[in-house]
Each structure stands twice: as C-alpha cells, then as structure tokens.
Amino acid sequence: MRDMSKIVKITALVVLAPLITFGLYIIAHGHLTPGGGFQGGVIIASCFALLFIAFGKQSKHMLNKELLSVAESLALFGFVFLALLGLRKSFLNNFLANSGAMFGASVPFGTKEAYINTAGTIPLMNILIGLEVSCALTIIMLLMLNEKVSKHAGK
C-alpha cells in the first residue's frame, strides 16, 4: 500500500488528536449522553484507519500488534471480572450504584443536571468495552493491511 503526500500526512497527524479526544469523550460520557463503549471505540479505531491510509507501509511500525492484542484480552477479562464482583447478589449486578463510593452518587427521578460521578459499574464497563472494541478493530485493520494470508489457511 502506497503512502500519500506530505500534506495529507501532516493533516492526518493534526486531526488525529482531536478525533481521539472525541472518542474518549464519547466513552467517558456513556452513562450521561447517547453513545458508549462500542461507539467511542469505533471512533478511535477509525482514527487509526485514517493514520493507516495516510502513511501506508510506514504505519506498520507505529503500533505494536502484540500490545494491542494483550490490551484487548485484558479489557474483556476485566469486564468478566467486574461482572463476577457483583456475584453476592447476581452476575452483572450493579453493586456500585447508590453506594456512595466511586461512581456511587444517587440520581433523582426526572430530568435534572447530569453528574459524571454516577451510575456505578456502567462507566467502568464502558471504558473496558471501549478499550476492547478500539483494540480489536485496529488489530483487524493492521493485519489486513500488512500481513499475507497464511499458506496453510483452509487446510
């Protein structure tokens, strides 16, 4: 895959930081506004798609495939671990909500101001799912751009 001109590369690098920040914002405010882990993760993965298109073969050494794979696995493991922590009542029980601890402030019924320190385990799960989705889609793009199909595939 050929790389593009210097103008495109610099523009991609300039646009990259605001786009990743927007993705992180969507993930962090998943329990207050429309959006969440999946959507924010896809936005971050699309930022890396922009990077791959602009830089072509040079982008091969920008991201570590093994590190992304480990981060994805750890995020999914963390999700299951967080779900298992609520087992005193049930699997996936929201044990942090209304508890007063981290993310534990309670919310009155109706349309009021939204505080980020609410919703219990939901923001933590949003962060983990966002990490998992962004790493997964980035790995898929990285492999499909740079690697060859195995000779032994399908045997």
Add this chain to the structure above:
Amino acid sequence: MKAAKIIFVIIFAYFLIACALLLRPFGSPTETTMDEYFIKNAQIETASNNVVASIVFDYRGLDTLGEATVLFAAVSGVILLFRGGVPK
C-alpha cells in the same frame, strides 16, 4: 412450473398483506409492563441518567458480554488467517 411460481408469489403476497393489515397502530403496544418498569425505576435503581446505557450494561449486561465475546472471536479468527507462513 411457471404456474407454480405465480401461485407461490400470490400466496406469499397474501400473507404479507394480511400481516401488514393486522399490525397494531404506532405507539400502542400490547404489553407495556416492561417499558413502564424501565421508565419508572431504571434512573433510580442504576443511578444512571441514560436509560439506554442502564439497560445495555445493567439489565441486559449478558447480551453486551456476548457481543464483546463475538468481537474477540472475530479478532482471533483474523489473527489465525493472517498468521503468515510456518517458520522452518
């Protein structure tokens, strides 16, 4: 053979039109117990202002776990397919 096809299309169209006529009017579902429970209690029970997020990550968290696992399995398949040649 052609007559059989035409008859099949007519029967299929009959059932489609019958289903379309039997649809309930928009905004009046048969069972509303679940929706009313979520609208009344989701905000207080999960302390989340976004009821959709509270359903996706709390009430139906198992569904989200399944989606994440599907994505993980897809990545595993892609890594397996693009693993390159076998080292000698």
